[in-house]
Amino acid sequence: MIGNPVLAASGVTCLYGSRTGCADVSLEVHPGEILALAGESGSGKTTVLKALSGQLKPAAGRVLYRDAGGAELDVHALTEGRRRLLMRTELGFVHQNPRDGLNMAVSAGANVADRLLSGGERGYGRARSAALDWLGRVEIPADRLDDRPGRYSGGMLQRLQIARNLVTAPRLVFLDEPTGGLDASVQARLLDLIRDLVATLKLAAVLVTHDLAVARLLSQRLMVMKEGMVIESGLTDQVLDDPQEPYTQLLVSSILEA
Ligand SMILES: Nc1ncnc2c1ncn2[C@@H]1O[C@H](COP(=O)(O)OP(=O)(O)O)[C@@H](O)[C@H]1O
Ligand SMILES: [Mg+2]
DSSP states (O other), X not given: OOSOOSEEEEEEEEEETTXXXXXXXXXXXXXXXXXXXXXXXXXXXXXXXXXXXXXXOOXXXXXXXXXXXXXXXXXXXXXXXXHHHHHHTTEEEEOSSHHHHSOTTSXXXXXXHHHHHHTTOOOHHHHHHHHHHHHHHTTOOGGGTTSOGGGSOHHHHHHHHHHHHHTTOOSEEEEESTTTTSOHHHHHHHHHHHHHHXXXXXXXXXXXXXOHHHHHHHXXXXXXXXXXXXXXXXXXXXXXHSOOSHHHHHHHHHHHHO
């Protein structure tokens, strides 16, 4: 990897049978940086995120992750066990639908503590107090700790999912439309929370969004996807203020009109 990116993907192509999910995607994510992937529904954003995070094996291309010890790991060449451990510790993944990222059968507190325990923490008491601390940081009241997530609102579910991911102090977090489907006011508060956490923890993140306003607020760099390919990329402000591709111009003008 050139420089010191925490993640570097080259030529990543993913297929679903004969359908292309994404084609020839290359990118780097540097420590402390938020990279946004934007594009309309079906443009391949989630597919790229799954390939980057090791959940979907590309038909071609490579994903390299630099781990906490400085070793370069080929994410898709790891054994299943090592890949899973990485996912439970150094990497986080906040799903678009919180139900995909949470265990709905156990309490909110257990959702957070369990990730620590499955990542190797042996002290149950320590896991529980770390869970408590994190639920406080995402503004979930202590008296809701023992509730099952099914009783939470959409915004709370997303905050719980964030706590569950961040409790292991990951170095790189993947966020798939983290504020999609929420009311505007709930969305604004969640975006503030994400921005504060990412800055405080100096996290690197790949953020998927179809909403360019979200990309503007959170990311330093932006890649625009269309039909599985990256068609434009650069500094977020530059791309949004002066889009070069007609498709990006269309996306930008449609948020201005919205
Ligand atoms: N599990 C799947 N099986 C078949 N096709 C899929 C599957 N998931 C996604 N696709 C297709 O891959 C393309 C990219 O989808 P996706 O990555 O989900 O886009 P986005 O997240 O930008 O909405 C679309 O054409 C979609 O229909
Ligand atoms: Mg998607």
